[in-house]
Amino acid sequence: MSKDYSAVARSVVEKLGGANNVVALTHCMTRLRFVLKDEAKIDAAALKGVKGVMGVVHNGDKCQVIIGNNVAYAYQEVMKLCSLDGAAADTPAPKVKLTPKVIGAKMLDALVGTMSPLIPAIIGGSMVKLAAMLLLMFNIYEADHSTIILLNTIGDGAFFFLPIMVAASASIKFKTNMSLAIGIAGVLVHPNFIDLMAQAADGRAVDLFGIPVTSVRYTYTVIPVLIMTWILSYIERWVDSITPAVTKNFLKPMLIVLIAAPIGILLVGPMGIWIGTAISAAVYAIHGTLGWLAVAIMGALWPLLVLTGMHRVFTPTIIQTIAETGTEGMVMPSEIGANIGMGGACLAVAWKTKNIALKQTSMAAGASALMAGISEPALYGVLVRLKRPLIAALITGFIVGGLAGMAGIASHSMAAPSLFTSVQFIDVNDPMSLVWVLGLMALSVVLSFVLTLILGFEDIPNDEDEASPTAAKESAKENAEEIETPVPAKPATA
Incomplete structure (x- = not known):
């Protein structure tokens, strides 16, 4: 380590109102992303002057502290100070009146906060696929050679299983059970489910308890699982409130899965695909026009x-x-x-x-x-x-x-x-x-x-x-x- 980031971490946490004011923390390639209990405790001016801090982006109870390429070191030190092992993350955030501006800000924060931790895996997979492409371009290997197939498989891993990665990251953002989120997202990339979706695409009727299932391909997608995990956070809290304490160990997770998975497959998944497709269509319609x-x-x-x-x-x-x-x-x-x-x-x-x-x-x-x-x-x-x-x-x-x-x-x-x-x-x-x-x-x-x-x-x-x-x-x-x-x-x- 080229520098002791413990001092930087202590100063940052102090200017953010102390360890007790930190609800959650993630990091991307250059930034520490904090969620705070009380934004009034943030001393933004002093935070910008901390030795080792390159900039600050403050929006409500969210605060991004720009550290640079060594952000992982600062992240580790802040985690030690705040002891974010789940206790702090479960602290309820103060209620805010919902307005269109607040809703938009929350949606943007959810998307950015979920995707930022996944960027290294996405970039890593992309570069491996590029390496395979170059080997083909220079005729070093044929397209059906096992080396090319394995390299493309390695590169595709982060993309094919992107719904599972999104579920894990979003479960942290929405403060819900990660294993349940991953399990439900895993349904969408299960070989049997993929086969059923292929059959539905070919015109064969696929239903769940008599309700038709829309043919959707979920690999390489983000929005459907992001929405599903957000809804899961509410389903989990509701099921927890209605299940007796003596049955929580087995009845609670079973009910959550039986409720959340069908909702995701029948409603949320297709809706998420439509939203994602609409956004992409809008962006590239602009490109097509201009x-x-x-x-x-x-x-x-x-x-x-x-x-x-x-x-x-x-x-x-x-x-x-x-x-x-x-x-x-x-x-x-x-x-x-x-x-x-x-x-x-x-x-x-x-x-x-x-x-x-x-x-x-x-x-x-x-x-x-x-x-x-x-x-x-x-x-x-x-x-x-x-x-x-x-x-x-x-x-x-x-x-x-x-x-x-x-x-x-x-x-x-x-x-x-x-x-x-x-x-x-x-x-x-x-x-x-x-x-x-x-x-x-x-x-x-x-x-x-x-x-x-x-x-x-x-x-x-x-x-x-x-x-x-x-x-x-x-x-x-x-x-x-x-x-x-x-x-x-x-x-x-x-």
């Missing part, structure tokens, strides 16, 4: 979506689109200019600034964006602080996104676009696709670099004593180190 302009707009907006954490909203859409068509041609191509552009802007800041600490921060943050596709260090450590370099990155995202849309660039996986993951955009039937992608990445670096120098920025004096820049410098430096030697993260559980 064409390359939709990719350009997404490229310009992407850094702002990352700032708020809303970029994870597109994860289910990307997964479903790749599963159905094999490629995704709107969101992922738009990230080329956005991610690489933020890295190029940071390099320009490092080139021009006279501030030694800012120079080190910019170099490390730029490397994180360029090499790993992780842009939070660049956003919070450099661009948001200096503002005009962020504008340069937004312009770059628009221009490069538009060019990617015109070229018809599409991704075969969900890894964050970077120099190391550029292979995800290779079309085996079009060798020039690699030339296009590498050319767009080079343009992103040059364009954002030049625009940053043209727009300029207000440099930070060397003698300015700021806690936050110091924290950003050290965290970004560690991020660069971790790109070379990544450390496996402990599973994000609360």
